[in-house]
Amino acid sequence: MGTRRIKWVLSLLLLALLPEAFAGVLDNRIDPVCDLPDGLVREIQGYQKTVNDIVSRIVDGEFAGKTWQSLSELVDTFGARLAGSEQLEKAIDYVIDGMKRDGLENVHTENASVPHWVRGYESAQLVAPFKKNLPLLGLGTTVGTPRGGIIADVIAVESFKEFEAFTPDQVKGKIVVFVPPWQGYGKTVAYRSHGASVAAKKGAAATLIRSITPFSIGSPHTGVQDYEDGVRKIPTACITVEDAEMILRKYRRGETLTIHLEMEDRNLEPFISRNSIAELVGTTYTNTSVVVVSGHLDSWDVGVGAMDDGGGALISWKALTYLKAMGLRPRRTIRAILWTGEELGLWGGQAYREAHQANEKEEFNFFFESDIGTFEPEGLDFSGNKEAECIFREIVKLMTPLNATQFETPTDGGPDISHWTSRGFPGASLINKNEKYFWFHHSAGDSMAVEDPRHLDKCAALWAAAAYVVADLSVPMPKDVRDV
Numbered sequence: 240m241g242t243r244r245i246k247w248v249l250s251l252l253l254l255a256l257l258p259e260a261f262a263g264v265l266d267n268r269i270d271p272v273c274d275l276p277d278g279l280v281r282e283i284q285g286y287q288k289t290v291n292d293i294v295s296r297i298v299d300g301e302f303a304g305k306t307w308q309s310l311s312e313l314v315d316t317f318g319a320r321l322a323g324s325e326q327l328e329k330a331i332d333y334v335i336d337g338m339k340r341d342g343l344e345n346v347h348t349e350n351a352s353v354p355h356w357v358r359g360y361e362s363a364q365l366v367a368p369f370k371k372n373l374p375l376l377g378l379g380t381t382v383g384t385p386r387g388g389i390i391a392d393v394i395a396v397e398s399f400k401e402f403e404a405f406t407p408d409q410v411k412g413k414i415v416v417f418v419p420p421w422q423g424y425g426k427t428v429a430y431r432s433h434g435a436s437v438a439a440k441k442g443a444a445a446t447l448i449r450s451i452t453p454f455s456i457g458s459p460h461t462g463v464q465d466y467e468d469g470v471r472k473i474p475t476a477c478i479t480v481e482d483a484e485m486i487l488r489k490y491r492r493g494e495t496l497t498i499h500l501e502m503e504d505r506n507l508e509p510f511i512s513r514n515s516i517a518e519l520v521g522t523t524y525t526n527t528s529v530v531v532v533s534g535h536l537d538s539w540d541v542g543v544g545a546m547d548d549g550g551g552a553l554i555s556w557k558a559l560t561y562l563k564a565m566g567l568r569p570r571r572t573i574r575a576i577l578w579t580g581e582e583l584g585l586w587g588g589q590a591y592r593e594a595h596q597a598n599e600k601e602e603f604n605f606f607f608e609s610d611i612g613t614f615e616p617e618g619l620d621f622s623g624n625k626e627a628e629c630i631f632r633e634i635v636k637l638m639t640p641l642n643a644t645q646f647e648t649p650t651d652g653g654p655d656i657s658h659w660t661s662r663g664f665p666g667a668s669l670i671n672k673n674e675k676y677f678w679f680h681h682s683a684g685d686s687m688a689v690e691d692p693r694h695l696d697k698c699a700a701l702w703a704a705a706a707y708v709v710a711d712l713s714v715p716m717p718k719d720v721r722d723v
Contacts, residue, residue, distance in 0.1 A: 273629035282713060283633040290704045293565065294640040297700040298693070302561050306699045307692035309337075310553045314543040314687060321540040322580040323355035323510040330536060331513050334556065334577060338517040341560040343575075345520065348513035351590030353580035355510040356380050358540055359503025363447070363478065365486075366390065367497040375447065375476040376541060377504045378431060379463035379583050382472045384445065388501030389414065389474070391444050395490035399430075399437060411442035414498050416478075418487040421453040424677055428462070435475035436467035445474040445500050449483035452677050457481055460682045461539050463583050474502050512537075514587045515577040519559045521710065523570040528604040530573045530710040532558055532702060535581035535610060535655060542685030546676070550613030550690060550698065551669075552577045558703035569711035571604055578655045581610070588655030599659070605709050605716045606659050606666035611652025612673035613690065613698040618645025619705060620652075623665030626717040631667065634708050641697050645670050663720040667705070669698060 296302055313330065320327035331348065338346045356379055363373040377383075394409070395416040396402045402415070415438040417430045428451050438446045450460035459477045466472050489496055515536060521528075534551025538544020555575045562573070580586030595602055618638065621631050628648060635646045650660060652668035660666040671694075679685045709716065 275629050280633055286708045287637055290637045291640050293704045294700045297561055298696045303696055304692050306553055306557050306695045307690060310549050311687050314545050314549055318543050319540045320538045320544055322353040322512055322537045322583050327537050331515050334515045342563055343517035343559055345518040347516055350511050351514055351579050351587045352509045353512045353586040354380060354583045355507040357505045362501045364499045366499050368494055373478050373482050374459050375478050376459040376461040377476045377502050378461060380506060381475045381504050383502045383504045384474050384500055388499055389444050390499045393496040393498055395487045407441045412444050414445045415443045416447045416486050418449045418483045427451050431462050432465045435464055435473055436470045439471045439473045443473060448477045450477045450480055454678045455480035458682045458684060461541060462681045512579040514579050514591055517559060517575050519563055519573045521570050521572040522568055525572055527601050528571045528715050529602055530571055530605045530706055531576055532607045532706050533576040533578060535578040537579050537582055539582055539681050541683045544685055545687045546612060546679055546685045546689045548610045550695060551609030554609055554699040554702045557699050558706055562703050562707055567707055569707050571710040573706050573710050581655055585655055588658045592658040600720055603664060606656040606664060607706060608653035608656040609669045610654055612671050612676040613695050614671040614673045615694040616641060616643040616669060616671045616698050616701045618643045618670040619667045620647040620650045620670055621667045622649040622660040624717055624719045627665040634705060638701055641701055643701050662723050663718055665716045665718055
């Protein structure tokens with residue numbers, strides 16, 4: 240057996256024998272496609288000492304615990320921060336003041352028009368065959384019921400395909416309950432997004448959706464829904480996994496179920512909110528080749544948005560604060576953006592793209608966004624062309640002090656930056672041990688109890704170190720931007 244063959248077999252054996260947690264590290268280190276110039280590889284490797292220092296000072300040094308403390312002060316002061324609310328706007332003012340106190344540069348806001356949806360009184364009760372209160376949360380942008388509510392019989396189905404078998408005469412005036420099994424967020428969320436319009440096309444009076452979560456202890460999970468143009472708007476809300484599955488079981492046994500649904504949710508005129516922005520200005524490139532680090536500041540109106548996405552917003556803000564305090568100023572500007580209006584449809588990102596579109600190819604070098612939890616970090620995922628991917632793979636290898644060298648593609652947790660990454664700009668998001676993220680997502684469980692101080696420190700260290708290296712490299716990140 241040749242030497243190359245032996246090495247190949249040994250690599251496969253190592254992948255099989257080492258713990259799964261290290262698979263991403265190995266995959267990153269043995270990537271056979273990349274062929275970067277030796278000088279660039281050595282340049283990137285030369286940042287190891289700087290990365291080690293950043294990690295040491297944020298995780299074990301003078302900044303340890305400060306990110307968690309700042310996040311707790313934010314959510315304890317303002318609570319939930321729904322787009323269009325007074326709480327969000329006051330939180331934006333608070334963040335801007337804090338960025339200035341931290342000595343960051345070019346601190347300002349930029350306007351973004353966001354939907355202004357207000358949750359009112361909400362109640363659902365099973366009235367037949369027995370009485371039972373059904374905890375619920377109206378879905379974002381839903382309309383309300385008529386005064387006094389709706390009392391209607393139920394149709395319960397597991398899927399859109401199953402619903403296709405019902406005729407408009409069977410559906411008319413009914414409350415349709417969709418009870419999809421959890422098949423991952425990306426697939427299951429279609430029922431929350433489109434269930435109301437699918438049912439309305441056949442004359443349904445309202446829809447109730449099984450909460451989009453793999454686990455429940457009797458808590459409903461909200462989220463935005465999307466009415467289809469030209470289709471009658473009907474009230475829609477999420478109910479708990481337990482109640483949805485009970486309703487489906489009883490319906491399939493042939494029982495007649497009746498629900499009284501009352502919702503006073505309202506859609507008001509659009510509201511002018513603001514993205515919150517601060518910079519660590521580069522030594523060579525100030526307003527070109529900018530590296531963006533970001534998370535969204537708005538949240539749903541249940542829980543306090545500590546996990547979604549207070550953690551992502553705070554590590555983006557504090558990454559700049561810590562780098563400045565360490566005296567680390569890269570060649571390129573690092574710009575922190577705390578997006579507004581993400582939960583109701585990525586409105587802050589859209590407004591920012593439109594405002595900066597004229598010179599975006601020159602202005603932006605790289606985008607980071609954290610919006611999939613700030614649990615213990617494992618690495619970074621990436622979107623971009625192959626050359627940029629190879630450079631970023633080398634950068635991720637520097638994160639060994641955090642045991643966070645896993646690399647994946649494409650990005651998974653960067654919704655706002657998808658305004659750029661979907662068109663060829665390079666970008667990355669955080670890979671972290673977020674297996675329980677959707678247990679708390681968009682529910683009353685999104686609280687500081689979910690956030691671990693040390694894990695948050697590690698996320699902040701990873702964010703600061705990766706952003707610094709990208710911003711300080713002698714070469715910009717290659718990109719193939721498509722005009723759309």
